[in-house]
Amino acid sequence: MGIVFVFLSASVLAVFTGPGGFSLNEAGDLLVFRVLRLVIGICAGGVLGVVGGALQGLLSNPLVDPWTLGVASGAAFGATLAIVSGMGSSVVLPIAGFIGALLAIGLVYLFARNGGVLPVTRLVLAGVVVSFLFSSLVMLVIVLSRRTIGEAVYLMMGSLGVVVTKSSVRMLVGSLFLALVGCGWLIFHARELDIISFNEEVALSLGVDTPRLTRTVFLVGSLVVAMVVVWTGAIGFIGLIVPHLVRMIFGPRHSLVLPGSFLLGAGLLIMADVAVRNLTPSGLPLSVVTALIGVPFFIYLLRTKV
Amino acid sequence: MSAISIRELVFGYRQRVFFEKIDLEVESGEFLGIIGPNGSGKSTLLRLVGGILRVWKGEVRLLMRPIHQLTRREVARIVAFVPQESSFAFEWKVSDVVLMGRNPFLKVWEQPSVNDWRIVEAAMIQTGVYELRDESINEVSAGERQRVILARALVQQPEILLLDEATSHLDMFHRVEILQILSCLRAQGKTILFVSHDLNEAAVSCSRILLLSQGRIVACDTPAKVITAELIERCYGIAPVMTTHPLNRLPQVLFPAF
Numbered sequence: 267m268g269i270v271f272v273f274l275s276a277s278v279l280a281v282f283t284g285p286g287g288f289s290l291n292e293a294g295d296l297l298v299f300r301v302l303r304l305v306i307g308i309c310a311g312g313v314l315g316v317v318g319g320a321l322q323g324l325l326s327n328p329l330v331d332p333w334t335l336g337v338a339s340g341a342a343f344g345a346t347l348a349i350v351s352g353m354g355s356s357v358v359l360p361i362a363g364f365i366g367a368l369l370a371i372g373l374v375y376l377f378a379r380n381g382g383v384l385p386v387t388r389l390v391l392a393g394v395v396v397s398f399l400f401s402s403l404v405m406l407v408i409v410l411s412r413r414t415i416g417e418a419v420y421l422m423m424g425s426l427g428v429v430v431t432k433s434s435v436r437m438l439v440g441s442l443f444l445a446l447v448g449c450g451w452l453i454f455h456a457r458e459l460d461i462i463s464f465n466e467e468v469a470l471s472l473g474v475d476t477p478r479l480t481r482t483v484f485l486v487g488s489l490v491v492a493m494v495v496v497w498t499g500a501i502g503f504i505g506l507i508v509p510h511l512v513r514m515i516f517g518p519r520h521s522l523v524l525p526g527s528f529l530l531g532a533g534l535l536i537m538a539d540v541a542v543r544n545l546t547p548s549g550l551p552l553s554v555v556t557a558l559i560g561v562p563f564f565i566y567l568l569r570t571k572v
Numbered sequence: 573m574s575a576i577s578i579r580e581l582v583f584g585y586r587q588r589v590f591f592e593k594i595d596l597e598v599e600s601g602e603f604l605g606i607i608g609p610n611g612s613g614k615s616t617l618l619r620l621v622g623g624i625l626r627v628w629k630g631e632v633r634l635l636m637r638p639i640h641q642l643t644r645r646e647v648a649r650i651v652a653f654v655p656q657e658s659s660f661a662f663e664w665k666v667s668d669v670v671l672m673g674r675n676p677f678l679k680v681w682e683q684p685s686v687n688d689w690r691i692v693e694a695a696m697i698q699t700g701v702y703e704l705r706d707e708s709i710n711e712v713s714a715g716e717r718q719r720v721i722l723a724r725a726l727v728q729q730p731e732i733l734l735l736d737e738a739t740s741h742l743d744m745f746h747r748v749e750i751l752q753i754l755s756c757l758r759a760q761g762k763t764i765l766f767v768s769h770d771l772n773e774a775a776v777s778c779s780r781i782l783l784l785s786q787g788r789i790v791a792c793d794t795p796a797k798v799i800t801a802e803l804i805e806r807c808y809g810i811a812p813v814m815t816t817h818p819l820n821r822l823p824q825v826l827f828p829a830f
Contacts, residue, residue, distance in 0.1 A: 326661040454681055461672050463661060470624045472728070473648030473676035518662035 269515070269526055273533035277304060279540045307426050307539050308532040309442045310494040311504055315531025316449045317487045318505025319512070319523045323459040324483050327386045331505035332491045335389070336396035338500035340370025341492035342421050343400040343407075348496075349421075350411040356433075360441045363496035367488035370396050375484075401500075423551030424501030426539045441493040448490035449528060452483065456520035459483075463518070502553040503561075504531050534559075575600040575635060575732055575763040576621055582629035583620060590616065590787045593630065598765070600731070603758050605778030605795075606767045609808050612784040614767045618734050621765065623647040635731060648676035652725035656737040658717060660709050666720050667705040670696055673727030695726040699753055715746030722753060732763045740769055751777050771825045775799050776817060783807060799823040 318331040332338045344366020348359045377392035378385070401422050408418035420427075430438060452459075458479055462469040469476045495501075512526035538555040576598040584590040590613060598604055606614045619625040621632060623639050632639045634650045642650075652673070660669075673695070674688045684692075696702040699719040704712055709720065718738060725733055733754075739747040754764055755777065768774045774781055774795070781798040783790040785807040791798045804812045804825060813826040 322661075328661060457672075457675060457678070458680065460668075461675055464669075464672070465655070465658065467619075467624055468653070468655060468658070470644065471622055471648060471651070471653035472672060473643075473645035475644050513662060517668075518664055519668065 269512070269530045269533065272537070273529045276533045276536040276540065277308070279537070302430060303426050303539070304536065305442070306428060306438070306494075306497060307536045309445055310426070310498045310501060311508075311531040311533070311535025312528035313445045313449055313490050313494045313531070314501060314505040314535070315508040315512075315527030316452055316524050317491050318531075319509035319520065319527040320452045320459055320483055321487060321505075322509055323463040323518075323520055323523075324480060325386050325389065326463045326465065327390065328510065329506070330386075330390055330393065331503075332487065333397060333500065333502045333505060335393035336370040336374050336400060337367045337488050337491050338495050338502075338505075339397045339400035339404070339422070341367040341488075341495035342500040343403050344369075344492070345496040345499075346404045346407050346418070346421055349417075350407055350413065357437060359496050360437065360444075360493055363492035364489055366400070367492040367495075368485075370400055371484055371488050373399075419551055421499040423553035424499040424556075425542075425549070425552055426498055426535075427549065428497045438497060441497065445490045445493035448486045448493070449524075451486055452490075453521070453524045455479070455483075456524060459520040459524075460518070463520075498552075500553070501535065501556060503556040503559070504535055507559070508534060573600045573635070574598070574633070575602070576765075577633040577636070578621070578630070579633075580630035581620065581627050581632065583616065583625065583627050589628075591620075592787065594787075594789060596782070596789070596792070598763060600763055601758065601761050603754070603764045603766065603777065603779045605774035605781040606765060606784065607769075607771060607774050607781060607798075608784035608790075611786075612807070613787045614784055615736050617784065618653075618736050618765060618767055621732075622651050622653045622734050624653065645676040648728060648730075650730055651732045651734060652728040652730040654718070654721050654725050654733070654735045654738045657741060658709075658721055664709045665705070666701060666707050666709055666712065667692060667696070669709050669720055670701075670705075670723045670727055673724040676728060691729070692723075692727055695723040696720075698726060698756075699723040700749075715742050715749070718742060718746070718750060719753070722750065726757075730762070732765070733757065735764070735766045737767050737769060739773065747773065771799055771804070775822045775824060776820065795822050799825065 314332060321330050321332070321335060322328055341363040344362035344364065345359060348362040353359060374389065374392045374396050377395065378388040380388060404421055405418045408415065458474050461472050461474050462476055462479060466476050508531040509523055509527045512523050512530055516522040516526055535552070538552055541555055542550045542552060574597055576596070578594055578596040581591055581594040582589060606617065608614050616625065620627055623644065634647070639647060670692050671684060671688070674684055674691065678684060693702065696705055699722050701716060701719050701723055704716060709717060712720065739750050742750065758764055766774070766778060778795060780793065781795050782792045783798050783803060790807055791803055800823065801812055801814045811828065813828055815824050815826055816822065817824050
């Protein structure tokens with residue numbers, strides 16, 4: 267109930283507040299702009315929440331998310347390459363993002379693998395390293411192509427202020443649709459995620475094809491994250507915190523955690539965006555706000571849960 | 573009927589061969605103890621039977637059917653596995669943990685039915701954890717947790733139960749409790765493979781004992797024929813002090829005097 271309330275009130279605020287105020291007469295274009303921004307926010311926050319929840323279950327580790335596994339910055343790097351080569355509004359953008367995300371997860375996998383097994387501590391460590399690598403590459407590419415550092419900052423730290431043109435709107439809708447389908451797939455496999463969160467060996471003995479599930483969740487997760495990150499940049503902490511909050515309310519079942527994470531992730535991201543738009547005249551990267559909420563929460567988790 | 577049939581099994585880790593042509597037959601309703609020193613291959617053999625590890629060469633048959641022709645879900649309806657220890661990253665309710673044993677019977681998206689819940693309840697009653705059903709799995713004691721895992725295994729309605737040192741973390745009272753449940757299950761016709769470090773526990777509870785050493789089968793026979801001073805010394809490298817159990821005349825091994 268609370269989650270639905272957060273989601274709805276955030277949506278209302280997102281549509282009716284912001285620079286430019288609100289008046290009934292000349293609100294047409296402004297309203298379209300805000301609704302579009304709201305839709306992007308819902309998808310991005312929801313997707314990050316769902317993928318974060320699924321990855322935490324898959325690796326039975328409460329500290330992983332699309333950011334700590336390097337997927338988000340990999341996608342941001344792919345998007346940066348597409349943007350600086352002038353293909354930011356073509357189909358190249360989402361594809362480049364997806365390839366970047368796959369590259370990141372592939373590197374993480376290579377670094378972390380030890381014999382045939384994949385120890386989760388090494389995976390997280392490799393993820394953080396790869397994440398840094400790709401964030402730096404984003405910065406490097408932006409600077410080398412003589413663009414402003416500001417653009418890199420937004421790519422690495424997120425913003426819902428994507429400039430939508432006639433040519434890119436179809437691409438945007440297509441990406442978001444793919445992202446939602448991917449989330450649906452993850453929710454569909456909720457019970458298998460429940461079981462694999464016990465332990466890989468136990469999951470095998472309970473009839474779950476763990477190698478296949480692991481591969482597909484990584485693949486679908488990368489795709490889904492890439493489809494939003496190429497538009498919004500890599501937004502941190504939503505994927506980490508939101509599933510934990512939802513677990514505290516609903517318990518650990520993925521059939522509740524994943525849909526709940528979608529709603530709460532969407533709600534929190536929109537709230538962060540509302541705060542960014544209303545409290546600062548020039549806007550702030552979203553990760554600044556999500557991290558300001560996220561870091562204290564992360565520390566709280568470390569002290570109590572792990 | 574043959575419950576498990578292993579023919580010329582070859583398996584190893586990395587490039588090194590560990591099991592070289594192992595053969596083993598286990599009849600339905602047997603309670604087979606698997607003993608041997610650390611690193612002798614007890615747990616590995618159990619995992620090969622459970623399909624958790626894949627054999628390199630040779631064949632494992634479950635209820636006459638070659639394991640490589642079965643899907644994971646089919647295997648999980650024949651064999652259930654109880655590990656030494658279970659840790660849980662999240663706060664699962666006891667009844668949720670047990671319910672996961674129904675997974676091999678449910679389609680990916682299918683929700684458990686009333687009948688599934690009935691099976692879950694029956695298993696929790698049988699292992700004596702029904703009263704704990706709403707507790708968090710991380711808050712029950714080690715002995716209780718192991719009985720929860722045993723209930724999860726029963727919910728799979730398996731013909732074959734694999735226990736990998738399932739009692740080694742428990743005190744004597746809780747061990748006896750688990751062994752009593754196992755002997756009930758055996759009376760119901762289940763086949764049980766029981767890996768143990770405790771020779772005395774194996775001697776009094778198993779119908780047959782398999783002694784492994786460095787990936788080879790040293791002996792496989794009744795407790796009286798396997799738990800002997802000569803075989804124990806050969807495999808474990810220490811001369812044991814042997815005695816017999818006053819009630820059932822089965823062999824028991826004592827620590828040497830220091």
